[in-house]
Amino acid sequence: MTAAVRVEALCKHYQRRKRGEGFWGGLKSYFAFETESVTAVDRLSFTIERGESVGFIGENGAGKSTTLKMLTGILVPSSGQAQTLGLDPWRERKKLALNIGVVFGQKPQLLWDIPAGESFKLLKAMYRIPDDVYRFTFDETVARLDVERLLKTPVRLLSLGERMRCDLAASLLHAPAVAFLDEPTIGMDVLVKERVRELLIEMRRRFGTTVVLTTHDLKDISTTCERLLVLDQGRLLYDGDLQGFQRKFARERSVLVDVVSEPDAEKRATLERSLGELEATSVWETPRRLRVTCARAGSAPRVTSLLLSQLEVEDLSLAGTEIETLVAELYRGEGRAP
Amino acid sequence: MSTPRALAGAPTFASNWLGFWVLAEKTLRAKFIYRLSLLISLIANALGYVVFFLVWSEVYRGGGGGALSSERLFPYLVTAFVVNFALSLNVEVRFGQRLRQGLITSDLLRPLGFMPFQLAQAVGDAAGNLVLVLPVLGLAMLEFGGALLPGDLIAFGASLLSVGLGLLVNFGISYLVVQATFVTSSFYGVYFTRVALHQVFSGVSAPLVLFPPALRAGAEWMPFRHVVETPVRIWLGHAPLREVPVLLAEQAAWALGTLALSVALFRVALSRHQVQGG
Numbered sequence: 001m002t003a004a005v006r007v008e009a010l011c012k013h014y015q016r017r018k019r020g021e022g023f024w025g026g027l028k029s030y031f032a033f034e035t036e037s038v039t040a041v042d043r044l045s046f047t048i049e050r051g052e053s054v055g056f057i058g059e060n061g062a063g064k065s066t067t068l069k070m071l072t073g074i075l076v077p078s079s080g081q082a083q084t085l086g087l088d089p090w091r092e093r094k095k096l097a098l099n100i101g102v103v104f105g106q107k108p109q110l111l112w113d114i115p116a117g118e119s120f121k122l123l124k125a126m127y128r129i130p131d132d133v134y135r136f137t138f139d140e141t142v143a144r145l146d147v148e149r150l151l152k153t154p155v156r157l158l159s160l161g162e163r164m165r166c167d168l169a170a171s172l173l174h175a176p177a178v179a180f181l182d183e184p185t186i187g188m189d190v191l192v193k194e195r196v197r198e199l200l201i202e203m204r205r206r207f208g209t210t211v212v213l214t215t216h217d218l219k220d221i222s223t224t225c226e227r228l229l230v231l232d233q234g235r236l237l238y239d240g241d242l243q244g245f246q247r248k249f250a251r252e253r254s255v256l257v258d259v260v261s262e263p264d265a266e267k268r269a270t271l272e273r274s275l276g277e278l279e280a281t282s283v284w285e286t287p288r289r290l291r292v293t294c295a296r297a298g299s300a301p302r303v304t305s306l307l308l309s310q311l312e313v314e315d316l317s318l319a320g321t322e323i324e325t326l327v328a329e330l331y332r333g334e335g336r337a338p
Numbered sequence: 339m340s341t342p343r344a345l346a347g348a349p350t351f352a353s354n355w356l357g358f359w360v361l362a363e364k365t366l367r368a369k370f371i372y373r374l375s376l377l378i379s380l381i382a383n384a385l386g387y388v389v390f391f392l393v394w395s396e397v398y399r400g401g402g403g404g405a406l407s408s409e410r411l412f413p414y415l416v417t418a419f420v421v422n423f424a425l426s427l428n429v430e431v432r433f434g435q436r437l438r439q440g441l442i443t444s445d446l447l448r449p450l451g452f453m454p455f456q457l458a459q460a461v462g463d464a465a466g467n468l469v470l471v472l473p474v475l476g477l478a479m480l481e482f483g484g485a486l487l488p489g490d491l492i493a494f495g496a497s498l499l500s501v502g503l504g505l506l507v508n509f510g511i512s513y514l515v516v517q518a519t520f521v522t523s524s525f526y527g528v529y530f531t532r533v534a535l536h537q538v539f540s541g542v543s544a545p546l547v548l549f550p551p552a553l554r555a556g557a558e559w560m561p562f563r564h565v566v567e568t569p570v571r572i573w574l575g576h577a578p579l580r581e582v583p584v585l586l587a588e589q590a591a592w593a594l595g596t597l598a599l600s601v602a603l604f605r606v607a608l609s610r611h612q613v614q615g616g
Contacts, residue, residue, distance in 0.1 A: 073447075074446050094449055095449075109444040118367070119364070121360065122360050122364050127449060128357075
């Protein structure tokens, strides 16, 4: 069976027109064309097997949406190869369209003026969805996303979160082999986001749907994806599982300790020396709260047992390995390779 | 149902007829949603047409234009109004706005294909317009009676075919013109240019037979007359029977030509189109 997605040395360059500032600058731009070249995607290569669930993350402008647009056939690559379900997305877009579901977070897909339920009927006809599949996907998406009461409301009257729910339901009605979801949970509240995640898991279980997800809410990824692709300035920075990502980018771990009573100066000095031997540094954030930073990989367990043996610990937590924290560090440039 | 759908063959226009008609029906439905706006535009159109009709009545008070008798002119003007109203499509505005806002991404991802997707909506536009203009036709029948009806069944059938082809020609022109939006970024300039040419050369403002010879010759080389004048002439029996197949063939050629050219241009334009960022 062909892979769901296969990408090789994929590139996309844009020419962006530069316009002058203010009225005179704007007027000048009428006669002097100045453009700059922007590389949105730079030699990307990866493969996604059928049934996988992959999260795409990266800063704004990292190339996530551009990649998805090339994989769905909306954009033509500048160079390189892309295949979705064994098809050339650009040349065989119509054939591919029958087998993929797409959500672009800020771009409504339902007909604007008519109720969402009418659009669903249109999609059933357009995608030639068999009755049994439609019954299942309709019931499943409508129930899980709680959109039944929205189906008779014109799309233009829905809130962003409500519209996104309807859009997502619409994109999954035909039980696509691959679902490309570009920020599908934008504008949704915590509870609905949870339901979306459950729905994606159910679609994978039921239909073996391959999910390709871009999001800025990393909980979407940590709960629904087992693989992560991190893009940075159009390049692939990381491709692997979530644990691998944590291992690779978690350079420092912090241990946060709340103690029952404030230790005396001598006890503090002894503790500081012992931590120094483990290449850990400590700061008393409050008289009863200590933050210890472990610089050496794998030293956190020993630091933790040291703290437990020398202090009267009320509470203890480890920080620094949550995906959110690592990604934030990565975006700040702290985790990038030199 | 335990596995995703197998890759189906590429959807064709014929295999997707149901999606096409359902989309046309939804577009028709959407047309009647903004009731107040619809009412205002109907009143404005009706007033405009009354003024237009009064002007022509004044022109023909003293005997008229010579090339066309008043007995032929006024049924022509009414029928031209009806056909023009019915075939007024929303292609440029819809396409231009969606292109500008990056929303054509959704339309591109429909298995119906992009051009049939637009055409289905144009058919919905035309069906809605037809419903709206039927009362005008009814009122005009009271005034002109049988002069507004085709002479026989052949003329009736041929004119229905001609109206259908007129829709395709109008869609083809609009779809071709709107491709310029990829370059201009805004559809207004090309849209107003197309509307101006249509108003003059389609025969809706005045029958082309009343035009100065040079202008008439120019109109012969343009597709606009095949949107309004040709169906109207066939309907009213103003076109000799032997000329009808030629007119229908010309309409079909313009429809195919404009559509083929616009599809080719769309492909080139899309390959260079930039839908940047999220």
